[in-house]
Amino acid sequence: xxxxxxxxxxxxxxxxxxxxxxxxxxxxxxxxxxxxxxxxxxxxxxxxxxxxxxxxxxxxxxxxxxxxxxxxxxxxxxxxxxxxxxxxxxxxxxxxxxxxxxxxxxxxxxxxxxxxxxxxxxxxxxxxxxxxxxxxxxxxxxxxxxxxxxxxxxxxxxxxxxxxxxxxxxxxxxxxxxxxxxxxxxxxxxxxxxxxxxxxxxxxxxxxxxxxxxxxxxxxxxxxxxxxxxxxxxxxxxxxxxxxxxxxxxxxxxxxxxxxxxxxxxxxxxxxxxxxxxxxxxxxxxxxxxxxxxxxxxxxxxxxxxxxxxxxxxxxxxxxxxxxx
Amino acid sequence: xxxxxxxxxxxxxxxxxxxxxxxxxxxxxxxxxxxxxxxxxxxxxxxxxxxxxxxxxxxxxxxxxxxxxxxxxxxxxxxxxxxxxxxxxxxxxxxxxxxxxxxxxxxxxxxxxxxxxxxxxxxxxxxxxxxxxxxxxxxxxxxxxxxxxxxxxxxxxxxxxxxxxxxxxxxxxxxxxxxxxxxxxxxxxxxxxxxxxxxxxxxxxxxxxxxxxxxxxxxxxxxxxxxxxxxxxxxxxxxxxxxxxxxxxxxxxxxxxxxxxxxxxxxxxxxxxxxxxxxxxxxxxxxxxxxxxxxxxxxxxxxxxxxxxxxxxxxxxxxxxxxxxxxxxxxxxxx
Numbered sequence: 001x002x003x004x005x006x007x008x009x010x011x012x013x014x015x016x017x018x019x020x021x022x023x024x025x026x027x028x029x030x031x032x033x034x035x036x037x038x039x040x041x042x043x044x045x046x047x048x049x050x051x052x053x054x055x056x057x058x059x060x061x062x063x064x065x066x067x068x069x070x071x072x073x074x075x076x077x078x079x080x081x082x083x084x085x086x087x088x089x090x091x092x093x094x095x096x097x098x099x100x101x102x103x104x105x106x107x108x109x110x111x112x113x114x115x116x117x118x119x120x121x122x123x124x125x126x127x128x129x130x131x132x133x134x135x136x137x138x139x140x141x142x143x144x145x146x147x148x149x150x151x152x153x154x155x156x157x158x159x160x161x162x163x164x165x166x167x168x169x170x171x172x173x174x175x176x177x178x179x180x181x182x183x184x185x186x187x188x189x190x191x192x193x194x195x196x197x198x199x200x201x202x203x204x205x206x207x208x209x210x211x212x213x214x215x216x217x218x219x220x221x222x223x224x225x226x227x228x229x230x231x232x233x234x235x236x237x238x239x240x241x242x243x244x245x246x247x248x249x250x251x252x253x254x255x256x257x258x259x260x261x262x263x264x265x266x267x268x269x270x271x272x273x274x275x276x277x278x279x280x281x282x283x284x285x286x287x288x289x290x291x292x293x294x295x296x297x298x299x300x301x302x303x304x305x306x307x308x309x310x311x312x313x314x315x316x317x318x319x320x321x322x323x324x325x
Numbered sequence: 326x327x328x329x330x331x332x333x334x335x336x337x338x339x340x341x342x343x344x345x346x347x348x349x350x351x352x353x354x355x356x357x358x359x360x361x362x363x364x365x366x367x368x369x370x371x372x373x374x375x376x377x378x379x380x381x382x383x384x385x386x387x388x389x390x391x392x393x394x395x396x397x398x399x400x401x402x403x404x405x406x407x408x409x410x411x412x413x414x415x416x417x418x419x420x421x422x423x424x425x426x427x428x429x430x431x432x433x434x435x436x437x438x439x440x441x442x443x444x445x446x447x448x449x450x451x452x453x454x455x456x457x458x459x460x461x462x463x464x465x466x467x468x469x470x471x472x473x474x475x476x477x478x479x480x481x482x483x484x485x486x487x488x489x490x491x492x493x494x495x496x497x498x499x500x501x502x503x504x505x506x507x508x509x510x511x512x513x514x515x516x517x518x519x520x521x522x523x524x525x526x527x528x529x530x531x532x533x534x535x536x537x538x539x540x541x542x543x544x545x546x547x548x549x550x551x552x553x554x555x556x557x558x559x560x561x562x563x564x565x566x567x568x569x570x571x572x573x574x575x576x577x578x579x580x581x582x583x584x585x586x587x588x589x590x591x592x593x594x595x596x597x598x599x600x601x602x603x604x605x606x607x608x609x610x611x612x613x614x615x616x617x618x619x620x621x622x623x624x625x626x627x628x629x630x631x632x633x634x635x636x637x638x639x640x641x642x643x644x645x646x647x648x649x650x651x652x653x654x655x656x657x658x659x660x
Contacts, residue, residue, distance in 0.1 A: 130386075220385065221432060222427055222428075222432035222433050223432060223433055223434055223435045223436070225383055225385070225427065226425075226427060226433045226434075226494075227435070228383055228419075229381060229383055229419055229420065229424070229425045229427075230419065230420045230424075230446075230447040230450070230497075231415075231416040231417065231418070231419030231420045231421065231447070231450060231451060232416075232446060232447065232450050233416070233450065234412075236446065236450070240435075240438070240446075241435050244435075244437050244438075245435070245436065245437055248437075318437065319436075319437060320436070320437060320439075320481040320483070321436060321481070321483045
């Protein structure tokens with residue numbers, strides 16, 4: 001319990017540091033969002049409007065940096081992330097709220113499936129090392145070394161196109177209203193198959209490889225020989241003795257990969273024009289939409305930290321050696 | 326002498342296949358009788374652990390048993406050859422009839438499971454009809470048997486000291502009341518005080534439960550005290566086998582003599598410690614004839630030409646065997 005509190009304190013500190021950096025970095029970039037909004041409107045903005053935009057973006061010239069920083073925290077704690085100006089005047093929190101479910105739905109589910117499937121296959125391949133299964137391993141090495149987005153491009157070239165079942169872009173059929181009904185859900189699933197498959201194929205191979213190698217390492221441990229000598233069933237030795245120990249590094253890897261769900265598949269979302277957070281970030285960068293970028297970075301930071309905390313908790317549960325008595 | 330419980334006949338174990346194979350155990354004949362402690366001693370690389378793994382079919386690849394028989398005699402029922410059992414039959418035999426205490430006591434327990442889980446699963450696997458409460462009671466008794474408080478059942482292996490872990494392993498080995506317990510250097514990783522305690526306890530348990538022990542170690546001084554009979558292994562073969570007291574009083578094979586002279590006696594006159602010159606033979610390039618002849622102070626003509634057979638010598642007491650040209654066999658041995 002003390003360990004957990006220590007970790008939580010550490011993560012709170014890290015979150016503070018990350019949020020502070022998140023505040024300062026955009027302010028170090030030359031130019032400011034008001035300037036770019038002015039240039040977007042080709043200067044046809046009155047001086048009053050400019051002043052109110054500055055206040056709106058939290059760039060009040062009358063406030064010094066320290067006041068701005070406190071102001072930023074105050075807004076943050078109210079859930080106010082400012083206004084996006086790609087989607088002006090929509091607040092950043094709304095933009096993120098709209099796109100987050102897409103990313104979490106697509107990448108979250110595929111990450112979990114690929115971990116479960118990859119680990120299970122890795123257990124099998126590691127336990128039956130030396131059999132024909134080893135012949136398939138070079139293929140998984142190959143697949144895991146291919147970047148997601150390139151696989152996505154290949155998938156679009158091969159499977160998508162006029163008249164194909166697989167749409168090449170978007171999250172749902174244009175013209176449908178997002179809702180949990182019998183028109184929207186099938187369309188959303190149909191649009192997610194191709195991006196999900198690309199992520200699955202290339203990320204699953206990594207899990208297979210690491211789990212298989214850990215299984216082989218663990219299989220030569222003394223306690224595995226003892227388990228065999230005890231006359232336990234093959235299944236029990238493989239799962240309760242070998243896989244249970246081999247799983248540990250994979251679980252922490254999995255928890256870390258959960259943190260990258262939000263930001264890690266930016267390129268897949270760009271390739272498939274998927275309306276997720278990564279695509280939004282891409283647009284925000286293109287439009288110098290600082291509030292939106294800041295908001296998305298914040299979400300990514302928080303999810304990485306939460307995932308790290310989860311990894312700690314998972315390790316605590318799975319490995320008794322990390323528990324302090 | 327009582328009936329045999331485990332007979333090893335002409336056992337051969339190789340590492341690797343074909344011409345490149347290293348013959349780690351060569352035509353070993355060894356008989357373990359009911360309720361006795363048979364010590365097996367030899368230097369590192371003499372094949373004693375390989376023998377133990379071979380006869381229990383636990384050899385890790387590339388080890389293969391390339392010949393011989395391992396006959397197990399159950400208390401009731403016909404003898405079985407362990408090497409020809411099907412995997413299911415083998416699983417049944419393991420631990421219930423022959424259990425093992427391994428060399429690496431430190432790593433013999435699964436680090437992620439409690440001691441209780443590991444004690445209970447073996448009982449459950451072999452006696453599925455027992456109740457959970459009955460199994461737990463048995464596990465408590467087992468720990469008490471080896472002098473560990475029963476509340477240690479809830480401990481994880483890393484919470485136990487090395488000595489305690491080894492005791493847990495011994496308790497586990499006795500869980501199903503096997504006829505044979507193979508001990509592969511069970512106390513090597515422990516300090517001498519702990520070693521003594523555990524061996525004392527083991528001797529006591531054997532008195533009470535009557536299992537036979539195949540005790541493998543490189544420490545001959547330990548065997549002299551603890552075992553009924555001692556077999557000495559060199560270069561993959563048994564070179565001498567005799568009752569412990571006889572072997573200690575008068576070793577026939579020069580190698581045994583060398584081993585005996587490499588540790589000091591606590592009582593009796595002072596004597597020079599000599600040790601054995603040279604190093605153990607390379608199993609890939611064994612010398613012709615007797616494997617020991619390049620290191621042997623008493624080597625003479627026939628030693629480098631022909632392998633001496635293990636058999637009762639003309640000049641020895643009955644009940645002992647030696648493979649040495651200094652003490653040729655009384656009668657030609659079959660094989």
